[in-house]
Each structure stands twice: as C-alpha cells, then as structure tokens.
Amino acid sequence: MRALCVALLFLHASGSGKAAGASGAKGNRFVCTAVPAGADLSCPVEATNRVQSTSPQEEELRNTIIQLRETILQQKETIVSQQGTIKELNSKLARCEADAKSRGGARRKDYSKNTMGDLPRDPTETVEQLGKTMQSLKDRLENLEQLRANTSGGMFPNELRDLLKRRLTDLESQLLTRVAELEEEKSQLYNETTAHRQRTENTLNSLLERITELEKSNSAFKSPEDFKVSLPLRTNYLYGRIKKSLPEMYAFTVCMWLKSSASPGIGTPFSYGVPGQANEIVLIEWGNSPMELLVNDKVAQLPLSVSDGRWHHICITWTTRDGFWEAYQDGERLGTGENLAPWHPIKPGGVIILGQEQDIVGGRFDATQAFVGELSHFNMWDRVLRPIDISAMANCSAYMPGNVVPWVDANVEVFGGATKAALEICEDRLFDS
Missing domain, CATH: 2.60.120.200 (Jelly Rolls)
Incomplete structure (x- = not known):
C-alpha cells in the first residue's frame, strides 16, 4: 500500500511538472513528512478513485458486508420468535398455577377440565405429555445454541441463551412438581374410590340382610295381621x-x-x-x-x-x-x-x-x-x-x-x-x- 501511494505521488508530480513546463509556469512543490511507526498509511479514497476503478476485492468485501447484514436480520427474527415462545410458555405456566391455586387443598380433582392448555385430561397421559413438552424445550435450546455456533461474529447474545436456560430449568422444576401432584391426586382418587366402593358394598349387604330377615318374618306368619x-x-x-x-x-x-x-x-x-x-x-x-x-x-x-x-x-x-x-x-x-x-x-x-x-x-x-x-x-x-x-x-x-x-x-x-x-x-x- 505504501508503494502504491509513492507511485501515485510520483505520477502526479511528473504530470504536474510537464504541465508547468509546457505552460511556462512554476512547478508544484512536495514536502516529505515523517510518519510514526504503526500509523495508517492507506491512501484516501479520493486518491484511489483517481488512480483506478473498483477492484474485485472491493466487490467481494461489499458482498460479504451485505451477507452479514442479512444474517443479523435473520438473527433478530430468531430472537423475536424465541421471545414469543417464552411468553407462550409463561402464559401456560401462569394458567396452570392459577388453576392449582383455585382448587387449593381439594382432595378429589375433576379430570374432565383441561388445566394446562393443550395437556390431556387423564393423569397418565398428562405425565407423558409433560415429558414430551420438556424434551421439546430442550431440543429448541440445543438448536438455538447450534445456530449461535454456526453464526459468525457472535450475533446471538449470551444473555438470551442464559435466560432461556434459566427459564427451561424453572419450567422443568415446575413441571416435575406438577407431575408429582398429579401422581398424588391419582393415588388419592384411587383410595377414595376404593373406600366408597367398600361403603357401598357394606350398605348393600346390610340391606340384603334386612330383606332376608323381613322375608323370614313374613314366611313365619300365616297372614300379614297374625x-x-x-x-x-x-x-x-x-x-x-x-x-x-x-x-x-x-x-x-x-x-x-x-x-x-x-x-x-x-x-x-x-x-x-x-x-x-x-x-x-x-x-x-x-x-x-x-x-x-x-x-x-x-x-x-x-x-x-x-x-x-x-x-x-x-x-x-x-x-x-x-x-x-x-x-x-x-x-x-x-x-x-x-x-x-x-x-x-x-x-x-x-x-x-x-x-x-x-x-x-x-x-x-x-x-x-x-x-x-x-x-x-x-x-x-x-x-x-x-x-x-x-x-x-x-x-x-x-x-x-x-x-x-x-x-x-x-x-x-x-x-x-x-x-x-x-x-x-x-x-x-x-x-x-
């Protein structure tokens, strides 16, 4: 780059001298100034444009800049999409927590109501669906991290990745707690059903015994009034x-x-x-x-x-x-x-x-x-x-x-x-x- 600049100056001086000689005017003077080591010795754009037209290297750099800008826009869209996913998960979790609080300490639960948005109604299916949801969230996080690794310039912020990790950890903990609650409710419902069945059988047995006694008493009398x-x-x-x-x-x-x-x-x-x-x-x-x-x-x-x-x-x-x-x-x-x-x-x-x-x-x-x-x-x-x-x-x-x-x-x-x-x-x- 220094050689190019010197050559340009030489050509410029020569041309100027010839023009001055031809016209009889005085030539231009050039003063050399010492440049500190490490200083920018690149020529100004105007001087470069005077010497030659756009080079293939500059065209390649311009294309690279455009590609990088498109990558930045794509990364911004990805970030917005992931933020929407986080908001959706927070909304579902809020509905789940509100439903759990509204039912309080009730022992028996109504499984006919959908308490977590798109979760199934049966406790066993709910447990399986919660597991699938957690795995889906993990897969999304891995995809985001892989996308960040493949993107040049570090365009995916570390803060968002850490936030997603924390939210995923919180959601996993809350989902596991919900799974445990559903398992306990299922066990309580089974126990209550068993006890109710036992009480019903005892009542029916008592009624059958009473009916048998009445039938025996009726058979002992020759007529209903005797x-x-x-x-x-x-x-x-x-x-x-x-x-x-x-x-x-x-x-x-x-x-x-x-x-x-x-x-x-x-x-x-x-x-x-x-x-x-x-x-x-x-x-x-x-x-x-x-x-x-x-x-x-x-x-x-x-x-x-x-x-x-x-x-x-x-x-x-x-x-x-x-x-x-x-x-x-x-x-x-x-x-x-x-x-x-x-x-x-x-x-x-x-x-x-x-x-x-x-x-x-x-x-x-x-x-x-x-x-x-x-x-x-x-x-x-x-x-x-x-x-x-x-x-x-x-x-x-x-x-x-x-x-x-x-x-x-x-x-x-x-x-x-x-x-x-x-x-x-x-x-x-x-x-x-």
Missing part, C-alpha cells in the same frame, strides 16, 4: 313404630289387643305426636293413676283395667264435636264423657309410637312411662265405630282392619330389642281363658 309386638322390659329404647301417619281427622276409633301384668301401671300402649304437640293422642296408665286418654294434651280418665296378665280387647272412640269419647273393654262399653279437646281437629303428619310416650316427635322417651307386655291388632279409623262392630271384633266373630292405620307386618317396625312374633290372637285368647 303377629304381635313384644316389649318385655321397662326401658326408654324398646319400642315399635307405625310407618304410616295420620291425615287430619275430626273423629277417630283406635282398637288393639293388650296383654300386660306390669305394676304399677302398664305404661303407654301408644302415642301420636305432631310438630308443636307431642301429646296429640296418648293412651297411658302411669304409676297408680287410672288409664288416661290425652287429646291435644287434654286428659280424660278411663275406667279400664288390663293388668291381669291376660289378653284384653281395648277400643277408644272420640269426636271433635263436644269432645265426646267412649271406652270399651272386651266388647263392652265401660265409660263415656265429653269436653275432651272439643272442636279440635287431629293434626296430620305426625308419628305413631308403640310402647313409649313421646316428649318430642318420635323420641325422648321416659322409661317410667314405657309399656311392658305384648300388643297386637293395632287398628285406627277416621270415624266412630258402632258398638256392634266393636263387640264383633272383641268376640273374634269379625275382623275389620283400620281404614287409616291397618295392622299388617309391613307397616310395623321394631327397635331396641322389641320383637315381632307369630300370633293367632283368638286362639291364644281362648287358651288364656
């Missing part, structure tokens, strides 16, 4: 329950067979309680008091005596008009009265209990008021029966099931050790006689 309920102890947990309730009534007749030798007093053969009035209808013989009939917690004393240990047929009638009542024992009317809760309708929707007096509807029994003995053919009508009909039932010459509450095996439940047993009441009564 049975008795036994309440052998004075407790607050032995009792029977009528499954049917009562409608609203303005009169009733209730009849039953009783056998008891309890002292003092046989207790409470039956009680009917409704919300707000536990003593809607009660028949009770408590302590040394005579037998009493309660209607809407109003009391009438009955001239009945059944504590001799034999079977007795008892019937009680009542009508809301003037509160008139009648008491029958073994087909004979022994007493009447009036002004027992007059003009009061019997309320519907209550509970009929055999053997216990109710302090609240269906419960809170008092052992001192419990019936001790046996009871059968409890029937109830929503009208006052004729004396001839009552006498016929007491003499075993006719049987009339109650139109409101009939005495049938399927209609009576027993609890606390009370039992049901076969009984042909008329034959047993004749044997007692």
Whole structure:
C-alpha cells in the first residue's frame, strides 16, 4: 500500500511538472513528512478513485458486508420468535398455577377440565405429555445454541441463551412438581374410590340382610295381621313404630289387643305426636293413676283395667264435636264423657309410637312411662265405630282392619330389642281363658 501511494505521488508530480513546463509556469512543490511507526498509511479514497476503478476485492468485501447484514436480520427474527415462545410458555405456566391455586387443598380433582392448555385430561397421559413438552424445550435450546455456533461474529447474545436456560430449568422444576401432584391426586382418587366402593358394598349387604330377615318374618306368619309386638322390659329404647301417619281427622276409633301384668301401671300402649304437640293422642296408665286418654294434651280418665296378665280387647272412640269419647273393654262399653279437646281437629303428619310416650316427635322417651307386655291388632279409623262392630271384633266373630292405620307386618317396625312374633290372637285368647 505504501508503494502504491509513492507511485501515485510520483505520477502526479511528473504530470504536474510537464504541465508547468509546457505552460511556462512554476512547478508544484512536495514536502516529505515523517510518519510514526504503526500509523495508517492507506491512501484516501479520493486518491484511489483517481488512480483506478473498483477492484474485485472491493466487490467481494461489499458482498460479504451485505451477507452479514442479512444474517443479523435473520438473527433478530430468531430472537423475536424465541421471545414469543417464552411468553407462550409463561402464559401456560401462569394458567396452570392459577388453576392449582383455585382448587387449593381439594382432595378429589375433576379430570374432565383441561388445566394446562393443550395437556390431556387423564393423569397418565398428562405425565407423558409433560415429558414430551420438556424434551421439546430442550431440543429448541440445543438448536438455538447450534445456530449461535454456526453464526459468525457472535450475533446471538449470551444473555438470551442464559435466560432461556434459566427459564427451561424453572419450567422443568415446575413441571416435575406438577407431575408429582398429579401422581398424588391419582393415588388419592384411587383410595377414595376404593373406600366408597367398600361403603357401598357394606350398605348393600346390610340391606340384603334386612330383606332376608323381613322375608323370614313374613314366611313365619300365616297372614300379614297374625303377629304381635313384644316389649318385655321397662326401658326408654324398646319400642315399635307405625310407618304410616295420620291425615287430619275430626273423629277417630283406635282398637288393639293388650296383654300386660306390669305394676304399677302398664305404661303407654301408644302415642301420636305432631310438630308443636307431642301429646296429640296418648293412651297411658302411669304409676297408680287410672288409664288416661290425652287429646291435644287434654286428659280424660278411663275406667279400664288390663293388668291381669291376660289378653284384653281395648277400643277408644272420640269426636271433635263436644269432645265426646267412649271406652270399651272386651266388647263392652265401660265409660263415656265429653269436653275432651272439643272442636279440635287431629293434626296430620305426625308419628305413631308403640310402647313409649313421646316428649318430642318420635323420641325422648321416659322409661317410667314405657309399656311392658305384648300388643297386637293395632287398628285406627277416621270415624266412630258402632258398638256392634266393636263387640264383633272383641268376640273374634269379625275382623275389620283400620281404614287409616291397618295392622299388617309391613307397616310395623321394631327397635331396641322389641320383637315381632307369630300370633293367632283368638286362639291364644281362648287358651288364656
């Protein structure tokens, strides 16, 4: 390059001298100046352009510069694309974390909901898809690093590579945590399903045993009404329950067979309680008091005596008009009265209990008021029966099931050790006689 510059100067001086000589003018002077070692000795572009036209080397350099510029643009596009991928991954991760927080500590999860964007619904498929996602992210990072290695001039920034590595590490850690959570949820769901299946099987077995017991009890009775309920102890947990309730009534007749030798007093053969009035209808013989009939917690004393240990047929009638009542024992009317809760309708929707007096509807029994003995053919009508009909039932010459509450095996439940047993009441009564 120094030789080229000197030659150019020489040519320029020669040309100038000739021009000066020809014209008679004075020639130009050239002053040589010392140049420090290492200084740029290249000729100015203008001087070079004066000497020769564009060389092939310059054209090659220009093409190289253009290629480098295109490479820079491509690298910028790649960086923008990778930043978009990172934003997409962050968005999916945010949705996953928000879904995990919204479901909190719930033990059972709804796998029908898509909780991670494009992840599958089943826990096993979710685990496999998470693994594929992590591998895809690793492949992307390796491609970016390979692209950087093949690009001249170091156009791919180290900061972006480090950022991608950190994000990939974070995502891998979070995905592994999510996989562990899904595995735990899957295990919990399996345990809960097993426990629920076991509870269901136990319930079904209990029902089957109960059905078997009912079938055996039904097969033991010659007819649905030929049975008795036994309440052998004075407790607050032995009792029977009528499954049917009562409608609203303005009169009733209730009849039953009783056998008891309890002292003092046989207790409470039956009680009917409704919300707000536990003593809607009660028949009770408590302590040394005579037998009493309660209607809407109003009391009438009955001239009945059944504590001799034999079977007795008892019937009680009542009508809301003037509160008139009648008491029958073994087909004979022994007493009447009036002004027992007059003009009061019997309320519907209550509970009929055999053997216990109710302090609240269906419960809170008092052992001192419990019936001790046996009871059968409890029937109830929503009208006052004729004396001839009552006498016929007491003499075993006719049987009339109650139109409101009939005495049938399927209609009576027993609890606390009370039992049901076969009984042909008329034959047993004749044997007692």
